[in-house]
Amino acid sequence: MSAARLRGAVLVLACVATLAGCGGGDDVATGTDPVEVEVGKTFSWNSFVVEDGWEVNGIKRSTGAEEVTTPEVKGTIRNELDEERAAIFQMVFSSDGDPVATVNCSAAKMVEGQSQEFICPGLSATMPEDYDAVVVQEFTR
Secondary structure, three states: HHHHHHHHHHHHHHHHHHHHOOOOOOOOOOOOOOOEOOOOOEEEOOOOEEOOOOOEEEEEEEEEEEEEEEEEEEEEEEOOOOOOOEEEEEEEEEEEEEEEEEEEEEEEEEEEOOEEEEEOOOOOOOOOOOOEEEEEEEOOO
């Protein structure tokens, strides 16, 4: 992720915080532009709200003869749009503007106002030793 894109994500987050009143008001970010988020803190993206308390954990996995630690993100997400839909997005962890790990996140279909657990297993990523930003963005292959 380029430094310019990361700065843009910070600007988007500032705009979202202003719209939402930073207090979790009724306004929800409805766009799919990247949004920088703080681990464990509520955020909104694409008319979904991820609730306080979401976490990032390192999960030790065996890959044949060696063991690797992959990131796993999980928490609770709520659909704020007046239609049934599933949550699908990515979280990109970066250090000094460079991506160090990307995890794909999903939750099953929900109706408006419904909450459920989401999970980002990070099976193809290595748990970053250090990161200074987490950006939520559209899922890309």
